[in-house]
């Protein structure tokens with residue numbers, strides 16, 4: 001019998017589409033922190049991306065299912081797409097952690113950390129969860145000092161995770177698909193199959 005508390009990482013995102021860097025991010029956090037599982041949480045209304053059209057939640061959920069199917073430690077939680085209105089990570093983490101005891105980390109890259117002070121109630125997020133901050137192994141990316149100034153106690157809530165920098169983004173992938181450029185080195189093949197079936201990003 002294993003009585004150790006379950007260790008869970010949560011990776012939130014728009015996942016429009018999910019790509020290999022998302023999987024590397026999750027795998028790196030899992031390895032570094034000894035996570036039992038990583039929950040992928042697609043955003044419902046991604047309010048920080050209000051300026052552009054986002055694929056329907058059902059399509060993003062299908063792509064994520066395809067992306068994580070081969071990973072026994074990965075699971076999908078549709079809590080944000082089932083909720084009306086904007087998705088706030090603070091609320092999501094409060095709901096998830098209240099439902100299941102254990103140790104929790106919210107996984108994010110350094111670009112997302114730099115944006116954290118502009119999120120909805122970041123102090124509430126930090127109260128609900130630790131952060132798994134995925135950084136380059138050489139630590140060269142710059143996190144603006146204002147981020148730490150804006151959020152007292154932030155540093156103590158961060159567990160750093162080293163992972164190689166990958167020049168992959170959903171934005172670039174959408175442009176590649178629209179332009180008919182190659183994606184197979186950036187996108188899991190089962191995700192590409194869903195994209196083609198649904199005719200996304202044309």
Ligand code: ATP
Pocket residue numbers: 012013014015016021022025107108109110111112134165166167168169170171172
């Ligand atoms: P978009 O280009 O539309 O912004 P994205 O590729 O950044 O999409 P998101 O769904 O916004 O993907 O990202 C979810 C999470 O994954 C965020 O925490 C983000 O920091 C992280 N992430 C995405 N791409 C990378 C990458 N190449 N390296 C490290 N982290 C990444």
Ligand code: MG
Pocket residue numbers: none
């Ligand atoms: Mg992004």
